[in-house]
Amino acid sequence: MHRPTAKSITHTRNTAAMQAQTLPLKPIVTGALLALGVAFAATVSWADEGVIKSHGVSTFGELKYSADFSHFDYVNPDAPKGGEFSSWAFGTFDSLTPYILKGNAAIGAGVFYDTLLTGNLEEPDASYGLLAHTLEYPENREWVIFYMRPEAKFRDGTPVTAQDVVFSYEILQDKGRPSFKATFEHFASVEAIDDLTVKFTFKPEGPLRELLMTAGGIPVLSKAYYETVDFEESSLEPPMGSGPFDLHSVDPGRSIAYKRRDDYWAKDLPVNLGQNNFDVIKHEYFGDYLAAFEAFKGGAYAFREEFSSKTWATGYDFPALDAGYVIKETLADGRPAGTQGFWFNLRRDKFADPKVREAVALAFNFEWSNESLFYGLYGRTDSFWENSDTLQASGMPSDAELAILEPLRAYFPETVFTDEAYTPPVSKSSDLADRRVLRRAGKLLDAAGWEIADDGLRYKEGQQLQLEILNDSPSFDRVINPFVENLKRLGIAAVSNRVDAAESQEREKNFDYDMVTQRFSMSQTPGDELKHIFGSQTVSTPGSVNIAGLSNEGVDRLIRIIADAKSREELDTAVQALDRVLRAMHIWVPQWYKGTHQVAYRDVFGRPYGDTPPPLSLGESSIWWWDEDKAQKLRDAGAL
Known part of the structure; x- marks a missing residue:
């Protein structure tokens, strides 16, 4: 089983309608905060020498879609509108305000x-223009000007202006979630040139490849x-807001x-055509995964991506599935x-020694879990980019x-340079307490x-080695x-402490x-968004995802090298280096993965693809x- 998507932290973003936005600002496209483009489509123009003017931007290659594209290839531009899409979410919520630390925002509140x-x-x-129809920036990306669409309107019919963009930046930085300060640290100024033109200027020492896309991803709030x-x-x-819902x-x-x-102002734009097809999108909340599954079987909601291997292997035998009313694929x-x-x-001193962390990790017998609990459906995760x-790093480090x-x-364990990229040892699937692996773990604790x-x-210096695993x-x-x-x-005096979702969210x-x-x-x-997960700057910021x-x-410094990469090859190499380092530091106990979507749904939907969805999302x-x-x-x- 994976953790359900409602609980996971996602550092990808595709369309405005799909933004949960309960975390610090993330890139507008799937991927890192987008970067210095070395090639552009033929429709890109050079406004002045060294200044690029375009309908979109690509990081390491040409844009697929030219300025006159009618819709994205993976959609059905004639898709009917209507009906309801319903799914489920884990835990609870008490707010529709996703950009502040107070409260727990509902899933999808970014829509x-x-x-x-x-x-x-x-x-x-x-990335392509939405509120902005055109962007203009120099080759070094020290600034960007967005030219906004005059037809853009908030829900109350008032226009979306450059002043709203400036206001959004300022209030998110001053009063938003604390992590916004780290997100905007390399912004020098944001100014409204006129009602429909806004300019962002960045600090020259910042990760310039990233910052244009950070600016383009700011949710625009109504100043009035x-x-x-x-x-x-x-x-x-x-x-x-001015969004589609x-x-x-x-x-x-x-x-x-x-x-x-x-009356959504942008419903016929090429970037939106064939999207936002449901009249209603609904999420039912549950405090337990099994209760959520039983509710699905009973018809409480229509779409479910299954993350429990046991449920996938043994639970899908109910009458609606057998009758063909529910599709499983x-x-x-x-x-x-x-x-x-x-x-x-790692804020706790008892985990300061990596030998302790490695020893704890050795106590997790994935092979036994996969065979005994997961029906052999998963592979072992060893990489942060599995x-x-x-x-993903592999073998010895390349030149x-x-x-x-x-x-x-000097900052990294010596094993980064002397050993192959760390992979957890294979334990016996037939014996939870694999003595060979546990002996190795014991020696590490002795050495620590x-x-x-x-x-x-x-005990060490009179203190007992205790470990509480928080579980909701x-x-x-x-x-x-x-x-x-x-x-x-x-x-180790280990305990599993199961708490309700609200307490878990607050403690995290x-x-x-x-x-x-x-x-x-x-x-x-x-790119630079990695500092929110692994960066020193966010280690003490309440609500951060570090x-x-x-x-x-x-x-x-590795994160900055990634953010400054000038080519895909440079980026890949730098990420492999970071992956290698993080694995050698033993900051986690890696669990499991599968490279597919396991889904079930009431047979009431159409979709624009067969067995192969777009690479970045089912949509x-x-x-x-x-x-x-x-x-x-x-x-x-x-049956309905």
């Missing part, structure tokens, strides 16, 4: 807003609206539904598989990697100074409890845990559509 640029589901390195509304207060009132209904903590706006997933594991909280041939790593050698006392537990899901108990058993065999915001399970959907074009509490100057809530003929067949059969 109220538009951004200056938007991406697509095919090109990890490209917040003259009478307190931005810092969480609320269940729908905020004023409005609030349909809200039942706090239980369900949230958004309705498509017939496996679809290709073209993205890196994600970074899922048990994450240490399932990516170009970004190109060493050229990056050697100047930073944690000695076994008469009570069978380990009953269905995850079956994974954590065997891990805890092995930790106890090592003399404030870094109040020893170890927590989390999944990051990593980018195919990583789950591990990693603070290492060498890692910070189920945006580019799929309600098929009324299919729905009527289910109604006639009493």
Whole structure:
């Protein structure tokens, strides 16, 4: 099982309608904050010598779509509008305000807003104008000017202006989630040249490849609206935005539904044609994964991506599936598989020694779990870019990697240079307590100074080695409890503490845990956003996604090298170097992955592709559509 997507932290973004935006600002396209483009489509013009003017931007190659494109190739431009898309979310929510630390925002709350640029589901390195029809910038990207569409309107009919863009930047930086300060640290100024022209100027020493795309990804808020509304207060009132959806209904903590706006100003733009096809998008909330599955079987919602291997292997035998009213299928997933594991909280002194962290990781017997719990459906994760041939480190460091790593050698474990990229040892699948692996773990703890006392537990300087694994899901108990058993065999006073979703969210915001399970959907074009996950700057920022509490100057400098890469080859090499370093530091206990989407849904949908979705997303809530003929067949059969 993976952690459900409602719980995972996603560092990808595709269209404005798909932005959950409950985290620090992320790139507008799938991938890192986009970078210096070395080639452009023929429709790009040079406004002045060295100044580029275009309808979009690509990082390391030409844009696929020219300025006169009619729609993205992967959509059905004639898709019917109507019906409801419904799915599920884990946990709870008490807010529709996604950009502040206070409260827990509902999934999908970013659909109220538009951004200056938007991406697509095919090109990890490209972005096109949404609120802006044109952008202009010099080759070195020290500034960018966005020319905005005069037809852009907020929900109340007022125009979206450059002043709203400036206001959005300022209020997010001053009063938004603390991580916005790190996001905007290299912005020098943002100014409205006139009502429809806004200029961002960046600090020359900043990661210039990234900053243009950061600016293009800012959600644009209404300045006039917040003259009478307190931005810092969480609320269940729908905020004023210019996006494609409005609030349909809200039942706090239980369900949230958004309705498509017939008067959405951008519905016929090429970047939106064939998208946002459902009249209503609804998410039902559950505090338990098994309860959510039972509700799906009973028809409480229509679409489910399955992350439980046990449920996938044994649970899909109910009457609606047998009758063909529910479709079950496996679809290709073209993205890196994600970074899922048990994450240490390195802010705690007991985890300061990497030998302790490695020993703890050895107590997790993946092979036993995969055979006994997961029906053999998963592979072991070892990389932070698992399932990516170009970004995942392997073997000994290459000469190109060493050229990056050697100047930073003092910051990293020596094994980065002497050993192959770290891969967890294979344990016996037939024996949870594989003595060979546990003996190795015990020796590491001995070397770290944690000695076994008469009570069978380990102590160092009078302190007992304790480890609490924070858990908010009953269905995850079956994974954590065997891990805890092995930790106890090592003399570690380990416990699994299951709390409700609200407490878990608050404790994670404030870094109040020893170890927590989390999944990051990593980018195919990583960049400066990595500092939010691994950077020193965010280690003490409440609500940041630096789950591990990693603070290492060498890692910070590697992230900057990634952000400054001038070619795809340079980027890939730098990411491989970072992957190698992170794995050698043992900041997590890697779990498992699968390179496919396992989905089930009521047979009421149409979609513009067969078995092969766009590489970056299924697009189920945006580019799929309600098929009324299919729905009527289910109604006639009493199945809908």
